[in-house]
Amino acid sequence: MMADAQELLTREEQAWDRMWAAVERVPAADRTKEGVVGDWSVQDLVWHCARWADFCGEHLEIMHGGGWSDPFAVESDEYWDRMNQDIADASKAMAWDDVATGAIAGREHARAALAALGDVDDVAETWFADETFMHYDEHEEHIAAFADGLSA
Numbered sequence: 001m002m003a004d005a006q007e008l009l010t011r012e013e014q015a016w017d018r019m020w021a022a023v024e025r026v027p028a029a030d031r032t033k034e035g036v037v038g039d040w041s042v043q044d045l046v047w048h049c050a051r052w053a054d055f056c057g058e059h060l061e062i063m064h065g066g067g068w069s070d071p072f073a074v075e076s077d078e079y080w081d082r083m084n085q086d087i088a089d090a091s092k093a094m095a096w097d098d099v100a101t102g103a104i105a106g107r108e109h110a111r112a113a114l115a116a117l118g119d120v121d122d123v124a125e126t127w128f129a130d131e132t133f134m135h136y137d138e139h140e141e142h143i144a145a146f147a148d149g150l151s152a
Contacts, residue, residue: 003125005114008133015133016107019049019140025147031096036146037139040088045139047091047099048084050106056131057109063124064117107132 023031023042031042040048062068072080091099114120114128 003120003122005117005120008114008120008125008128009111012107012111012128012132012136015136015140019136019143022140022143022147026143026150028096030150032092037142041092042143042146043094043096043099044088044091045143046103047094048087049135049139050099050103051087052106052131052135053103053110054106056128057106057111057113059127060110060113060117060124063127064113068123 023046026042034041036042036045059068059071094102110128110132114124117124120128
């Protein structure tokens with residue numbers, strides 16, 4: 001079954017807008033404050049989503065070219081946990097403007113790669129959904145709860 005690329009892109013945009021609205025509720029000075037998820041800050045979560053969207057774009061490009069294999073089937077959970085922590089560690093040394101610019105670039109990479117596929121099969125649909133809009137929604141909830149706690 002083929003998915004409608006435009007519907008997926010719309011869902012991604014809506015989820016991004018929700019997440020970004022939650023980010024904007026957090027004062028700039030508090031975006032590096034740890035504790036949103038574990039020791040991760042809002043900035044760490046935005047960079048985390050950016051890097052996973054970019055990773056999604058890379059893999060959609062491979063799918064488009066053929067020969068794609070699922071990297072999650074090859075690497076252990078520990079590998080992905082370490083990768084996530086490396087992403088968060090990198091964001092801690094970054095300026096907010098660089099994180100925000102990188103987030104836009106990461107999501108645009110995923111969006112362009114999806115659009116380039118033409119026909120979006122179930123694998124590409126799941127990959128795109130998991131690494132973009134479902135991921136944004138997950139962390140939007142965390143960021144919104146953090147913002148609520150700041151204003152309480």
